[in-house]
Amino acid sequence: MKLLVLGGGESGAGAAMLGKKLGYDVFLSDRGVLKEKYKNVLIKAGIKWEEGAHSGDFLQGTELVIKSPGIPSETAIVLDLKKAGAEVISEIEFAARHTKGKIIAITGTNGKTTTTLLTHHMFAKAGKDVIAAGNVGKSFAGLLAERDRDIWVLEVSSFQLDDIVSFKPDVAILLNITSDHLDRYGYEMQNYADAKFAIARNLTEADHFIYSDDDEVILKNLKEKNIKAQLHPISTYHPVENGAYITENELIINLTNNPYKMSIHDLALQGRHNVYNSMAASVSARLFDLRKEVVRDSLSDYENIEHRLEFVAEIHGIKFINDSKATNVNGVWYALENYSEKIVWIVGGVDKGNDYSILEALVREKVKAIICLGTDNKKLMDYFGPMVENIAEAHTATEAVNLGYAFAKKNDVVLLSPACASFDLFENYEDRGQQFKRAVRAL
Incomplete structure (x- = not known):
């Protein structure tokens, strides 16, 4: 039985490996470029794959498709596969079976x-x-x-x-x-x-x-x-x-x-x-x-996970907190609500249609300065600018940390809690958090 895996990240590579073990004829297709570690896994297992495009050669005769979570269901290749009679499921569905x-x-x-x-x-x-x-x-x-x-x-x-x-x-x-x-x-x-x-x-x-x-x-x-x-x-x-x-x-x-x-x-x-x-x-x-x-x-x-309200360092009485995993507004609400100190808030990235209104009361009460860390900060600057005394832009983690250190005083908190995805400036939220921590430790 033919098994097609769309997407070659952690989920896709895992699905391909399980399919191979179960005896499927597995083919993996990724429109992007596969990471070397996943290429090596596929090559070692003898699994056929392609990258850079979905060629469509597999449309005929494919009965089961495992779709990466990052691929929307309305994508043309997914619709074509369904039209051709294939069952399209997620990797967790496949494994649970x-x-x-x-x-x-x-x-x-x-x-x-x-x-x-x-x-x-x-x-x-x-x-x-x-x-x-x-x-x-x-x-x-x-x-x-x-x-x-x-x-x-x-x-x-x-x-x-x-x-x-x-x-x-x-x-x-x-x-x-x-x-x-x-x-x-x-x-x-x-x-x-x-x-x-x-x-x-x-x-x-x-x-x-x-x-x-x-x-x-x-x-x-x-x-x-x-x-x-x-x-x-x-x-x-x-x-x-x-x-x-x-x-x-x-x-x-x-x-x-x-x-x-x-x-x-x-x-x-x-x-x-x-x-x-x-x-x-x-x-x-x-x-x-x-x-x-x-x-x-x-x-x-229990010890808390990395990048979620993670204490990084205290420098001259200023606490630096890495909350890079807060990629939505509600995550930031919890972070702001968590501190009684005055906050210098580092926010920004790829906006996912955010409604910032639920943060307004907390920002007015607790945030003394805002640093917008992203390629396009206009929405943040326009919305929060009138609420705080200081608001600035940064385009690297080091620049954001240096600005945070300049705005903060003893007993303040510099909080990276972005409310946004990271893909404009960083590989992922982990990369953003790691760069933040390196910048803090370099102060």
């Missing part, structure tokens, strides 16, 4: 990576055969090609969920839904919400759905979707049944008649947004009967 392990799948506009890695940390600490994959680290399919696991903790994006058919996690987590990637979804918020809710589309009464009971978009859609799974709300504002909540500075896991609690001051991850992440991970762990002591210890000893 061939695992015998349990799946915990995590999505949301913000907090996916932290929750995924924290959940993995809990299961690993409990001695389970577990691995984190998907939109974080290595691809689901690529790791499955190596060997199956008992438990898969998957970070899944809306793009990955766009092309699922029967993908059904045992536990699905939906952390939040706020405006992001609207350029991919016709600038319609409902289209984006539908994509996120696809994580719960195939759940049965035997499965579990963990969700924020404080998110208006989630609650509105929850009423309209026919979700058959057992529901587990989490809230930082009010008590809930069969979930987790915060009251009087205590986190309470309330899944059985024997709830347990711990002080939020003992959590390794601080800030309201991280409390949601901690609650979601805890509920998923208890659904798998992990011991309370393991969950409690994991919540207190």
Whole structure:
């Protein structure tokens, strides 16, 4: 059976490797240029590939297509393949069809990576055969090609969920839904919400759905979707049944008649947004009967991920924080809300149709200066210029850091929290964060 993989990044290379292992006749096509590490993987495995264009030679006779999350469904080559009778699915759909392990799948506009890695940390600490994959680290399919696991903790994006058919996690987590990637979804918020809710589309009464009971978009859609799974709300504002909540500075896991609690001051991850992440991970762990002591210890000893409110250095009393992973407005809201100090905010990059209005009150209250780091900063300059005393442009991480240092005083925070994608000046958000950190350490 012929298998075509469109896109040769981490997801595509992983799908090709799994297809090869399963005995498919695999061909990989990428319109761009493949990275050397993926070329080497394909060559070593004896997988045929092309780069620089989709030749179309494979249109006839291809029955199954694995599409990279970055390729929109309306792309001509995808439409042609569907017209020719091929089934087009995502890499997570493909891998899920061939695992015998349990799946915990995590999505949301913000907090996916932290929750995924924290959940993995809990299961690993409990001695389970577990691995984190998907939109974080290595691809689901690529790791499955190596060997199956008992438990898969998957970070899944809306793009990955766009092309699922029967993908059904045992536990699905939906952390939040706020405006992001609207350029991919016709600038319609409902289209984006539908994509996120696809994580719960195939759940049965035997499965579990963990969700924020404080998110208006989630609650509105929850009423309209026919979700058959057992529901587990989490809230930082009010008590809930069969979930987790915060009251009087205590986190309470309330899944059985024997709830347990711990002080939020003992959590390794601080800030309201991280409390949601901690609650979601805890509920998923208890659904798998992990011991309370393991969950409690994991919540207190977990180390935060790189590029997410990452402390870099303190220089002459000025704290430098790398939040390069905050590629949307809501991520920035959490970052600004997290600090009581005055902030010099570094923002900018590729705007994805951002609505900055939810940041206005926090900017007026906390931000003393803004540095716009991007090739086109006009929208940011026009919107935020009247709100702050100082606003400037930068076109390199070093320039941004030097400006931040000049604007800041002792006890201030210089915060890289871009609200935008990085591709105008950097390879990705990791590259942006690394360059920021190098520039800080060079001061």
